[in-house]
Amino acid sequence: MAKARGSARAVSAPALDSLDFALDRGSPVPLYYQLAQQLEAAIEHGSLAPGNLLGNEVDLSVRLGLSRPTVRQAIQSLVDKGLLVRRRGVGTQVVHSQVKRGLELSSLYDDLEAAGQGPTTEVVRNERVPATADVAAALGIGEGAEVTVLERLRCTHGQPVAILCNYLPASLLELDTARLESTGLYRMMRTAGITLHSARQSIGARCATAEEAERLDEKEGAALLTMQRTAYDDTGRPVEYGTHIYRASRYAFDFQLLVRP
């Protein structure tokens, strides 16, 4: 349906005209979110190629039958995701590839989710014990208060990759071992009504002790990646503390970060 006004700009030729967005006003899903999802799908699918201009917001809102603020809200959410770039006086364009997927901050999801397929996670310990001093301090509870201690061995291709040790206030939730191996810790916490809000992490390295080397099928002195994390819910309460070690020969933290202006 090209309305096709005369001159083609620099990087224009928006295939956007031919895209039809299906907005359902009866749906409980917000309109701006419906639009954002469909724009994202179009970018993902390649209908909107990197560098493509999106067409100005006013026209877009008229064509979609939405108000401009609603359209802006949809676009802004994709800008926040790093998929679009706005330039005043120029327009909005699809970011020149490279970013797209994998924006989800890794490591946290990666370690807590575990819902993957290839990698398996074996729970080698799951019990309630009194908190030691360091765990109590990290979780902001009294020393000796009951905590759930969780030790898991993560493997890929039948090879051990990491030893994950986590501590949670015992009062928070019940951790069924079977469910834990299939569902993942993060999802279990979310189901229990715990919404993660932020986490503080520290990533370091050291050489493997003899015991660690044996458990991870490495040589003594091999390089290990270490990660400590405290996660907080939206009230600021610590809900999880973990110390993880990874075989550096088989694991690295890959992630993308967006630079905020």
Next chain:
Amino acid sequence: MAKARGSARAVSAPALDSLDFALDRGSPVPLYYQLAQQLEAAIEHGSLAPGNLLGNEVDLSVRLGLSRPTVRQAIQSLVDKGLLVRRRGVGTQVVHSQVKRGLELSSLYDDLEAAGQGPTTEVVRNERVPATADVAAALGIGEGAEVTVLERLRCTHGQPVAILCNYLPASLLELDTARLESTGLYRMMRTAGITLHSARQSIGARCATAEEAERLDEKEGAALLTMQRTAYDDTGRPVEYGTHIYRASRYAFDFQLLVRP
């Protein structure tokens, strides 16, 4: 500590009433931004304590003489920063400490900025050379194209901490060694009109070779943290590629991350 009332639901009685926000409609600074800054300052300063409710948006907008969307925009920006939490049907409250500062994604700023005081950065190499295959691939340029290669030794307390090796397309900017040591790479790039947009990082570990050990004043086989990064500007063009190694005994990556819903 704050004197909590008996039932201690959410701490109400917002000292917000007594705070006077000075909004300058003549200023080029947007109103929502002025408000956000002053709210952030109040949180930072402690006038708004963690757990404090902010008072509903409608009243706030009336009291400030702003429209509700403008007030919402200010609040939303602080929610995005992790300082505030909104709950439908409840209200907006200051996040229960712990987050506050240090939100800036570290490592990237940390390594590029270098504008610090204690740590010194010595430029040991700064020249233009033809790109090797791996560098060319990372920067998305032709093999053999001219790149600036930068090698720096970072020290704290007179001790070496890291060896930073960076590559930039030579056409991007002039890198004066003296200015580099005082200003930092990131600021120089920004001054040259390059706005960083995103970066892809990989953090790993390995044991030090004999040469690395000597340069870093470690023993051979000591654990090293490694980081590789490619940074992109807002057009998606790669503008920097770096491979860094850190003494694990003296350095770790500390950072906070926010969980996005």
Next chain:
DNA sequence: AAGTGGTCTAGACCACTTT
């Protein structure tokens, strides 16, 4: 000069939580 995004207003109705 024309076109773009950036900001701002003054309302409205809805969904959710708590009392």
Next chain:
DNA sequence: AAGTGGTCTAGACCACTTG
């Protein structure tokens, strides 16, 4: 039932970039 944030509208003017 009352109060909160979540969404949405239909305009307006401004700052910036480009031809």
